[in-house]
Amino acid sequence: MKRAFDKEHIIGVIGLLMLAYGCWKALFVVPAMNHFGEVGRIFFMHVPTAWNALLILTGSFILAIGALFNRKPSWDAALTGSVEVGVLYTALLVVQGSIWARPTFGIWWTWDPRLITAAILLIAFAGVLSARSFANNQGQRLRWTAVATIVAYIDVPIVYFIVKWLPRGIHQPHSFPSTVSTDYHLALRFNAIAMLLLGIWMTFRRARWILQQNAATAMSAAPGAALDAEGRTMVAGVEE
């Protein structure tokens, strides 16, 4: 059977091309930063990663609320896909931050408010995925994932605003276009949009895979069974 071309690959390809261009600019074209030197170029990945981790988890929050209302397996799949991407980006964020902190701050890790809240974010959303794996059926899985996402989301605004609320820390306050050289804006924005597109692409891919797994589980449980609107297995129209 010929496999259909999944349209989200277009988003992925555009994302990869933009990331390649942004990184080429950031690594080879723009001048090295004052004071930071070459190591400062990690800025072009770290900042877009941070923006997109918070942005994608905000998407998860919206999907979680929607999924609680409509109870559709497809929303559950998209929600889980986006949380997985959010966890990936947050993990990258913490690792990049640590790598940048060693030569710049002089340490790998410290108990700074921003660093602590970001680490909590990673653990909280990894916990969402863990909670999900405990559920016994599709309906329960959707509920647990959505509720856990909404609870974990509390930390997202905290991570963002903590540098304002507790400015005494080692992490810098928010940077603005005025605090970043205009030479750097293009590469930074390309990478930011690229990371967003790649995040959307991966979310789609994971969502598709989760839906296929649901179907496979349903088939293994009862060949010929279908899923009802709430994702419960139905055999000949009767709910299990």
Place this chain on the structure above:
Amino acid sequence: MTRPDEQAETLPWAGAPVASQEQFLSPEADHPNQGKPAQGKGKLFVAVALIVAAASLTWLVVGGVEQNLVYYLTPSELTAKGDDAIGANVRLGGMVAKDSIRWRPEETELKFKVKDHGAEIEVHASSIPPEMFREGIGVIVEGSIGSDGIFQTRRLMVRHSNEYKAPGDQETVDLDYMSQTLEDNGT
């Protein structure tokens, strides 16, 4: 539409095999939703994940609460504590005072002064400073102050501003702004 089982068979990473006859006839088949394939492996993963999460949270709480909400004290605050501060493990944050750095690489001995608008404290370190370390930059040092008024540190951290400028581009955020962000505490 493709039949779901056809699709599933083409996925090499789908851990659970698609319905085998044994599985279908096994007791779990009566409770399809409880009898997840690869249950044993899944349980182990969940257990490991829970242990990791619990250990990390404990580590965060213990590590984070030990220090209180104030990440560091300013030179003025530390000076104001007077004798009470002697020997206590604290973080001190401020700016590196102008013309105060004395660095003897052969002995890895670093001396400098940390100041804010009200006070100045002599700091002695015995480590190689981070590359960003220079006059006028923010620093946070961990250690304790002695009765001689000298702060001995084991850990020197640089706190830079939110400026990311190319050479030749004017630096607009001045050091006053930076020292202000050092001394503010959310007020």
